[in-house]
Amino acid sequence: xxxxxxxxxxxxxxxxxxxxxxxxxxxxxxxxxxxxxxxxxxxxxxxxxxxxxxxxxxxxxxxxxxxxxxxxxxxxxxxxxxxxxxxxxxxxxxxxxxxxxxxxxxxxxxxxxxxxxxxxxxxxxxxxxxxxxxxxxxxxxxxxxxxxxxxxxxxxxxxxxxxxxxxxxxxxxxxxxxxxxxxxxxxxxxxxxxxxxxxxxxxxxxxxxxxxxxxxxxxxxxxxxxxxxxxxxxxxxxxxxxxxxxxxxxxxxxxxxxx
Amino acid sequence: xxxxxxxxxxxxxxxxxxxxxxxxxxxxxxxxxxxxxxxxxxxxxxxxxxxxxxxxxxxxxxxxxxxxxxxxxxxxxxxxxxxxxxxxxxxxxxxxxxxxxxxxxxxxxxxxxxxxxxxxxxxxxxxxxxxxxxxxxxxxxxxxxxxxxxxxxxxxxxxxxxxxxxxxxxxxxxxxxxxxxxxxxxxxxxxxxxxxxxxxxxxxxxxxxxxxxxxxxxxxxxxxxxxxxxxxxxxxxxxxxxxxxxxxxxxxxxxxxxxxxxxxx
Numbered sequence: 222x223x224x225x226x227x228x229x230x231x232x233x234x235x236x237x238x239x240x241x242x243x244x245x246x247x248x249x250x251x252x253x254x255x256x257x258x259x260x261x262x263x264x265x266x267x268x269x270x271x272x273x274x275x276x277x278x279x280x281x282x283x284x285x286x287x288x289x290x291x292x293x294x295x296x297x298x299x300x301x302x303x304x305x306x307x308x309x310x311x312x313x314x315x316x317x318x319x320x321x322x323x324x325x326x327x328x329x330x331x332x333x334x335x336x337x338x339x340x341x342x343x344x345x346x347x348x349x350x351x352x353x354x355x356x357x358x359x360x361x362x363x364x365x366x367x368x369x370x371x372x373x374x375x376x377x378x379x380x381x382x383x384x385x386x387x388x389x390x391x392x393x394x395x396x397x398x399x400x401x402x403x404x405x406x407x408x409x410x411x412x413x414x415x416x417x418x419x420x421x422x423x424x425x426x427x428x429x430x431x432x433x434x435x436x437x438x439x440x441x442x443x444x445x446x447x448x449x450x451x452x453x454x455x456x457x458x459x460x461x462x463x464x465x466x467x468x469x470x471x472x473x474x475x476x477x478x479x480x
Numbered sequence: 481x482x483x484x485x486x487x488x489x490x491x492x493x494x495x496x497x498x499x500x501x502x503x504x505x506x507x508x509x510x511x512x513x514x515x516x517x518x519x520x521x522x523x524x525x526x527x528x529x530x531x532x533x534x535x536x537x538x539x540x541x542x543x544x545x546x547x548x549x550x551x552x553x554x555x556x557x558x559x560x561x562x563x564x565x566x567x568x569x570x571x572x573x574x575x576x577x578x579x580x581x582x583x584x585x586x587x588x589x590x591x592x593x594x595x596x597x598x599x600x601x602x603x604x605x606x607x608x609x610x611x612x613x614x615x616x617x618x619x620x621x622x623x624x625x626x627x628x629x630x631x632x633x634x635x636x637x638x639x640x641x642x643x644x645x646x647x648x649x650x651x652x653x654x655x656x657x658x659x660x661x662x663x664x665x666x667x668x669x670x671x672x673x674x675x676x677x678x679x680x681x682x683x684x685x686x687x688x689x690x691x692x693x694x695x696x697x698x699x700x701x702x703x704x705x706x707x708x709x710x711x712x713x714x715x716x717x718x719x720x721x722x723x724x725x726x727x728x729x730x731x732x733x734x735x736x737x738x739x740x741x742x743x744x745x
Contacts, residue, residue, distance in 0.1 A: 341551040345538040348548065348557045355564040356571045363575060363621070367613030374602065377595045378674035387675040389683075390665050392623050392658060397679060406691075409683030421651045423634070424644035432637030433745055444634050479672050480620055 283317070373479050385464045386477055394458030395451045401466060416447075549736060555744045561636075562741065565629035569657075570728070572622040579615040580717065587667070589713035591706035594669035619661050626657045638742035646734040649727055656724045663716035666709060677712075678704060 271279075342348075389397045399408035419426075427440050434441060459478050463469035469477075490496070508514055509526040518525040521537020528534060536550045555561060586601045586608065588594065601608040630650060633639060639647035666677045681704070685695035700707030735741060 340554045342554050342557060343532065343535040343551055344548045345535050345545070348552055349538075349545065351557055351559055351564065352567055355567050359568050359571050359621075360575060363572075363614050363618050364610075366617055367610055370613065370617070371609065372613045372616035373670075373672055374595075374598060374668055375670040375672045378591070378669045378671055380674070382671070384671055384675055387679055389676050389679040390662060391620075392661070393680055393683075396683060400683070404686075405683060406686040406688060409686050410688065417651065417655065421648050424639040424641070424647050427640070430640065432640060432742065434635070437637060440637075441635065444631075448631060480616075 375479070386462060386466045388458070388462070388477070388479075391455060391459055391478075391480065395454035397466075398454040398458040398462070547732060549740070552740055553743070556741050561744070563628070563632060565625050565632055569622055569625045569629055572618050572625060573724070573728070575618050576615060576622065577721070579611045579618065582611050583615060584717060589667065589709045591669060591709055594667065594709060598668045598670075619664060623657060623661050626654050630654060636742055636745065640742075642738045643734075643742065646731060646738060649731045649734065653724065653727050653731060656720060656727065660716065660720045660724065663712045663720060666704075666712045667716065669709060674704065677708075 388394060396409055396413055399412060402408070403412070427437075429437055429440065431437060457468075460471045460476065461468055463474045463477050491499075506526075515525065519537065519541030521534045521539075521541050522528065523538070539545045539548055539550045583601070586605055587597045598612070601612060603609075633647070633650065639650075662677075662680060666673045681695060681698055684698060685691045687694045696702065698708075698711070699705075700711040
């Protein structure tokens, strides 16, 4: 046997005695409990606020079931009978049922499904392998290209000797090309400024929610024209402009282009 | 006793060596330092098995990889969709940072020293020419990949809600890339650099209302000179990369917040 410490055993005995006393008091006089037992079934049904036609139906069902239920109850062992009676008396609903089916709610009406399950893959290895290959490729490409092609380093900067033609870096040659057609403020500030501004505003201007190419022919055409506009200007500025920034053909006058 | 017989049944040297080696390997891979560097899921950790749990750990326990979610949509890993252009731009930025740090060791941003430093770098520094070439070509390539990335995003309609704001950040990054490339253009201080920048800054001088002020701030004076070189050097190696990194962080973070890259067409 496990030895129970003295003080714990005493405490347990006290608690047990207290519980027994409370039980005796409850059995001796509990007016509320006896009142409830005397309440008729009709009163209970009225109190439960069940519609009258349903009560009628349940009474009829109970009467029909009563005749049949007598036989199995009699055949059952004696011990089962009081238990069944107790269960029936504790029931609050009609027909001795403790639960009622109020309504059937379909899952779609109460579950708000916001996202459907998607076909997903683990980033490792599926994405990391692709990224690693891309990083490897770009590093290898830059290294090998740099082994064979040297970056230009012309002679020391000389303020007294302006090269002819003087060209901006290639990505600004479109702007420099515009300089031949417009006032410098228009070519160098206004047009590129508007271009950048429109580019930033693109998602707020284009309200078409579809991303399917067939639904956005106008947007795609506009962007293609825009990109081609700059690409052609940069090409002309890079390859077709010679001394004095005059138009030349590279196969006749040679290249005037440094990266 | 047992001590006497031990010498007689010693295994051959080869076996003892391999046993020692495997014990050494076990000791290293079982050590606390090893297991705290190679966290669960690492392929360098002893006993990596390919399970969904370990695949998730690889991402979660790595400071580099946890920029990614653990899982992405299947179509998002298709190279034919993104052409990896955004990723290539980022790799080029890293490559440019590394080669740029190397170049900084050999360069002084003064009109008197700049060109000579580049020349010495090319002729006397081991791998100097190669690293300078890489820096230059990677810079041009980055302008190209940023441009192509933008075109790709536009043609996929990936700037549409909920990704509008990330598109705005992307345009800012495009501008920063152009500025980074342009500020670097002056640094060799050769004829190409000087006159390209002269053309560029003259254009900026035509900004309405405060054109002269813009030009003065950019040049650090009324003409291109040694002050301009210092100014553009600081912009190129510190300020613009600093700003670009902040915008890149927001750009990548927003990709995840907006539910990964845009869906299949």
